[in-house]
Amino acid sequence: MMFLAALAAGAIAAPAADNQYGVAPAAGPVERWGTLELSFTGPATGNPFTDVELSAVFRQDGRELLVPGFYDGDGVYKIRFMPDTVGAWRYATRSNAPALHGKRGEFTAVQPAPGNHGPVTVRNTFHFGYADGTPFWQVGTTSYAWTHQSPALQEQTLKTLAGAPFNKIRMAIFPNNDDQVAGQHFPFAGKPPHGWDFGRFDPVFFRNLDQRVAQLRALGIEADLILFHPYDKGRWGFDRMPAAVDDRYLRYVVARLSAYRNVWWSMANEYDFLTEKKTDDWDRYFRIVQAADPYNHLRSIHNAFRFYDHNKPWVTHVSIQHGAATEDPERAVLLRDVYNKPVVFDEVKYEGNWTKRWGQLTPEEMVLRFWNGAVAGTYVGHSEIYTDTSGKGEIWLGKGGVLRGQSAPRLAFFRKILAASPAEGLEPIDKWQDYPFAGKHGEYYLGYFNHAQPTSWPFALFKTGLKDGMRFRVEVIDTWNMTVTPVAGVFEIKKRDDYTFADRDGRSVALPGRPYMALRIVRVPEESDK
Structure with missing residues (x-):
């Protein structure tokens, strides 16, 4: 397929280093918008996740960036940094642990490799672009729990994505209620389903997540990370953690993953189904992520029935679920005027043969929604939910694997048409x-x-x-x-x-x-x- 061939030919940049997490060691140069990783040995007793504070100040020509660090287990602490300019950088660590405080060093950021366009940001009010000015035409998909499946199925999902047209994937950090495989790891240490130590994270789980985000980056795919969701339904208890645990979890995730240029933050999927959380909680989550992220990655939140107030200043773009809004462009365009921000209809129902009405779009209807969204100056997301006849329950929406529908080749064609459009973005010609x-x-x-x-x-x-x-x-x-x-x-x-x-x-x-x-x-x- 075209994207797999492009990767083999070097048209899509590979990770900026020689290890599985896509990070460059401190001893060598790192490309602009690549990921530098610093590792330090520190306290391993007590609870390093809660007892030890670590950060570093990165300096270049009078400019300073404060970057949080994190504990990666076995007495190892790490700080990851994404330089946004070329040239010499210096850093110095700060910590309440003497063994980690005052560590100094320097490195050089070099020009990015082909395919590395930097992180995606909002451009021209309603559209997106990479940091180097290249347009980003969002053609996304959703596979919530693909990183919670067996290693073989995760690799199959990546193989499918390498040959698919999608440049963004929405994916959840927490598992669904039916996700359970041999040897599975979870975000927190402890024993499933409810014996969690919410004061400790499981580094093995997060190392796998690191690796998968880096592999998506190598394919040129943005990782839209869903931080909370309601599909736990009490199975694991991750949907009803104490507020202090929620906040610590958010800071840990941001510290680990914000240095990957392809990260977006979604506070939740169908946030209004998480009934134990209130509007003030969601506002707090946004502020925590915004304050902890040195790179100001894109931030949004996804609804079921009740829209969040996307006019709030910490929301960078609108992420919407609406089954009918993109049936014609006249409806889709309305939300642009309400929010004056990019609008992404991340869920417009799904292609498939499911029993529920939200999973019964024909391939033709799936593609139609992308075209209507484009004519409205907005963006649309895909997924599919076809019955797995093998009996394994491998459905793209929930677990990844392979695509069974017919819309993906047409969306590759659609993306090619978009790429030949004006770089400023498509604007409605006559909204009246x-x-x-x-x-x-x-x-x-x-x-x-x-x-x-x-x-x-x-x-x-x-x-x-x-x-x-x-x-x-x-x-x-x-x-x-x-x-x-x-x-x-x-x-x-x-x-x-x-x-x-x-x-x-x-x-x-x-x-x-x-x-x-x-x-x-x-x-x-x-x-x-x-």
Whole structure:
């Protein structure tokens, strides 16, 4: 598949070091937005997780970043750092343990390798981009508990992702209530299902999580880490821990994983089903993660029925579950105006043959939602929940493994179309009328006809950015059959009325009378533009 081939050819950067966690040792250089790891020997008695405090100040040219450290078991303490600029860096540790305090060193950050574009941030209000300016067109998927499965199944999931179109995966840190495999480790030390020592973490569990996040990074995939979820249902008790345990857990996760450039933070999946937690708790979690993360990774929260107030300043983007919002672009666009932030419809129901209505989308309907979201200037997420006929219960949504649906190749095609769009992001062309186009006024238009089956489209564009005499070329896109067909000739426009410019000769674009068709319209540069 295309992404696996790109990885083999070096088009997607491998981890920045020679160990399984994707971190560079302190003795050598680390690439910009790579991960440097410092290891120290310290106290192993008592409870190092709660008794010992460790951090380091990283300095470059008068600038300072305070980075938290963490205990990794067996008397080993670590600090991970992601340099965001090249050049020489110095560091000095701070700790209440004398053996860990005042450790000093320096290292050099070098230019990033091909494929390393840095962390994803918000760009142009409603869109995303990598730190080096490269656009990030979100085409995500969800597999909640894939890192809680057997090593073989985890490797199969990574193999599937390497050949899939997804550049983000939503994944939970805590297990679901039905996740139990031989030799399984959990975030906390102790004995399942309820004999946990909430004062101690299990480093073995977190080392595996470190490794999987690093492997996703090597594939160019963002890890949208779900910090809490309601699918425990009392099985393990991780959904009803004391507040102090919640807070300590959040700080530990951030200390371990924030130095990976591909991390996003999701406070919860279906947060409103965690009824023992109140709005003040979720606000506190956001503030803890924001304060502990030196790199200001993206932060959001996902709903079931009740929306969190995404206008709050610690929310970087909107993560929404809504089954109907992307059935047409006119509904999807509304939330942009409410929140004035990027909107990601992470759950729009799922492709599959499940017994519940949220798992019964046809592949066509799954793909349709991505196109409607794009025309609305928003983003959409995928997953699937087909019955596993092998009897193992390996379903992508919950456990990963293999994809069984038909939407993934069409989403690869969709992502290719997005990649050829204006780098600023797709903006709705006319939000005040049923007008299924997004793009850049006067330059680029991407239109989608949804379920409609027109046999022609009268060439007419909304007025903003247009003037008489502009010329445009048109391509007809079959989003299901994955074809792009150029239309012969050039369309030259003139003003038609108060709102539109149309082809001066009144021509139309012929269409095949099938659903799921799209148009791409691009302005032909004038001689003065060349």
